[in-house]
Amino acid sequence: MDFGRVKTLLIVVFLALNLFLGYQWRGLQQSVSIYAEPYADQVANLQRTFSAHNVTLKVSVPQAQPSLFLLRVQTNPGQFLTAAATALAIKPQLASEYLRGSSEVKTREGRFGMNGNGQYRLYIHPRYQPRIPNGRNGLAFVRKWMAKHVIDYGSYELISWKMSGGGGVASFAEVYDGYPIFSAPLRVYMEHGRITGYFQTVLAITGALDQRPVIGAASALLALAVFVDKAHINMDNTIQSVRLGYDSRIVLGHIWYVAPVWQVDSSRGVFEINAFTAETGVGAS
């Protein structure tokens, strides 16, 4: 047998086969690929859709589409005395001595309480309210003060800093894997240049389920546009921020679930779009 000739024949056959398969694969790629609207076009479409309902989009639309979880969370009332000792700057072993009832610790400097949902509230006595320096150092001072007086402060990130008249609120949220949990806020209250106290929700994550990619911010805003259209909401409104995080408005005792949401802050209120299902609703204001 002439193996040389057989080899040549096989080379010709496989070359023809590969050309045929390559042609088929290229055709398949073209038929299954979808038209991806350029980001700039998506934003332009959004602006046009929103303007029909008197909504102005004044933010840059994020492009990230990470994979997030459905989180099972619970409040952690077990650390109440530790949290109280941190807040009132007393030794942990002394906290129980200042305990009034089962959910309030009171000292000369202030009182620290816990409500039925396991959330903490600190009131500082006016004489001991720390003064915030004027200028740019205000936030840095508040952060430094919180690092000393707030339990788990390291796991919170700044969401907003709002000052009006003589008062203001610095809002933080607990962070999980880089994303804020809006259901776990930390609000520091300020009045006449002094810190008057704070409100804190500490959540423990007890499960991370169903990891999957979230919808993009542009899709979430499109869902919001549909919501606004269906509900005939045509009042003047301005979108001020779009942020990805976790939240749930359905709270059940000490255990519940928080879903990934795109939180859209507008001048009319806060909207939340479920980042898995694109369901839209009005969130916490």
Added chain:
Amino acid sequence: MKKHSLTPRTVESVKTVALAVLVLASVLLSTLLWTGTPGRVAIDRPTFFSSPLYGRRQAAGDFVFPRSIGIWTSANELFRLGGTSATAGQIITALRQSRFVSGALQKGTTGNSSAIPARGPYLVLNYGGLLQDGSLWSLAMPIQGHLPSVPVSGPVYVVPKPKTATCVISFATVGGVYRAVLEHVPQLLFTDMTPNDQAIPYEQIPVNQTLLHLPYAGIMMQVDTWTLAEPISSHIIDSYFVDPSLIQNIRGPARSTFYTDGTRGVRVQDGPFGNVLTYQAPSGSLGGFNQSMAEALLTVVPFIDSHGGFVGSDVLQKMSVSPSSSEVNLQFSDMINGWPLFGSLDRITVRLQNGGVVRLNRNLPYLGMELSQVRQRILSGTQLVAVVGEKTLRQVTNITLGYGTIASNQLTVECVPVYRLEFRGRPSLYVDARTGKPFLGSGM
């Protein structure tokens, strides 16, 4: 210069390598084609996202009709027609087929009494306060030419003019009494003015400076025993979520289970008739948002249709708007033999906010099949007043005849005639219409 030439052995080696590369390339391309081709996707959930319709599909206009129609004859006798009776249906259909000619608001004549026609015959359409929001006129009487959408306080009166095939409707508004003429009124309306066997003789009894309408004589009413039908709850629960694969459940106290996807929640707990379902969606007021009752009803009816549906002869019992919280509250309840069914069985309460449903509560079991019926005589209005006593009557604002429920087990329920006594600022009292004794039923 040395001449270079390929030896046959070298050529064979090159051919071997080329053949191997080509074979590998064909395997690679075949794999890419195999994995890149979309295949058939089988979803292992036949009831994904949908709920069977347990009742019948209804239009929003079906819910805006009178609770009852009073017929005042020329002999000054009063008869009551149940809102769901055939004759009442004919009257409403006839009115809807008429044509609006003209109408005028007579200012300075405020109050319901000045809207009442001077003498019979005339009809009294009792919408139970639904027309307090003018937007529901378009659903209550979609008359050609349209009546102005004015809020109504009290009932709507209809005075027939058979000779000219017209009728005059009048009702009280905040601004005065409104009178309008309808023409091309079908003849059926005038024949239905004569009380038939569906009309029950009623009398007016003065109580606390108001005239209560109650049965004139001891009429016979049915005492029915029904089976309780219960839908498959998992289908209905799934229907409240966009993606049921995300549903997580949490066991709660008192045999309750909470289902949630982190955004919405459905609680199923034990009630007097079986499972009670409460749906919750995120709520929050959007400043400046307002919704009319008609818009709210047009949103709610398809929502209920896609989550199990209306399971009885439902009527819109109550509706209220709260502009400050952008809320609209609605309550639907069932009618049996033309009488209202009191209590929580077959009752659906819904809250809308910013144009969407944010809360819904209903019993999952509903009246299924009628097992038996017994006709029993009930107390007349006069007898009831005598039994209740002067002290209780002094605080009464209204008395309505209807049905109460007794669940002997979670399989059957007995519907018995009861009088509901309403008071200002305190819960209603139910009295067994057969005996006059306080009625302690189930889910009342």
